[in-house]
Each structure stands twice: as structure tokens, then as C-alpha cells.
Amino acid sequence: MATGSGDPRRAQFALQADKAVTLILRQGDYPLVPDELKLLHREDFRDDAQYAFHLENLVRQLREPVPPLGKLNAVPSLPAHYLARSPFARLSLNLESDSTPWLLSGH
Numbered sequence: 001m002a003t004g005s006g007d008p009r010r011a012q013f014a015l016q017a018d019k020a021v022t023l024i025l026r027q028g029d030y031p032l033v034p035d036e037l038k039l040l041h042r043e044d045f046r047d048d049a050q051y052a053f054h055l056e057n058l059v060r061q062l063r064e065p066v067p068p069l070g071k072l073n074a075v076p077s078l079p080a081h082y083l084a085r086s087p088f089a090r091l092s093l094n095l096e097s098d099s100t101p102w103l104l105s106g107h
Contacts, residue, residue, distance in 0.1 A: 012036055020066045024058065 012034070014021050023042035025033070033042070043054040043061075 018069060022058065022061055024054075 011021050025042050026045045043058050045054050
């Protein structure tokens with residue numbers, strides 16, 4: 001499992017790229033979670049006595065297939081002159097081909 005730097009922008013980037021994001025809380029408290037991520041489920045690993053329970057839940061979540069994106073309704077078509085380009089093409093972090101789970105940890 002690869003580890004992130006704890007920078008919440010990595011999770012925000014993954015969400016913008018339509019990637020699955022699984023959050024865990026190991027240290028700190030819920031107010032530390034950025035507003036954009038507060039409504040996402042997160043396993044609470046802060047209590048070592050409950051570690052095995054939360055680990056089992058996390059493993060189950062990571063094994064579940066990612067559901068497809070829903071159909072867009074009432075969205076106008078793109079203009080005829082539109083050229084599709086990846087907005088992330090210049091970034092060195094290529095999440096489009098990386099299916100490795102990331103663990104984000106805060107300090």
C-alpha cells in the first residue's frame with residue numbers, strides 16, 4: 001500500500017479525477033478533515049482496541065468493485081469545436097493508470 005504525504009489535496013485531486021477515495025482517521029479528530037471530504041465515510045482507527053474491527057471493514061471496502069459513474073441528465077452537449085484534453089496531463093502523479101490504494105495520513 002502506497003502512502004500519501006497527508007496532504008488533503010491528493011484526496012481532492014482523486015475525487016476530481018473520478019477515482020475512489022477511502023479515508024481513515026488514525027490521529028487527530030474530525031474537525032481536521034477538510035470540508036470537501038467530511039461527508040465521505042472514514043474508518044476510525046484511533047482506538048487500538050477496535051483496530052481489528054476497523055481493519056476488517058477497510059479490507060472489505062477496498063475489495064469491493066468501484067461502481068460506475070451515473071448517467072448525466074439535463075447537461076448540455078459539448079460545443080462542436082471542443083477538444084477533449086486531460087486536465088491532469090501535466091501532473092507527475094498519474095492517478096488515471098494507478099489503481100494502488102493510497103493511505104493519507106495527517107500530522
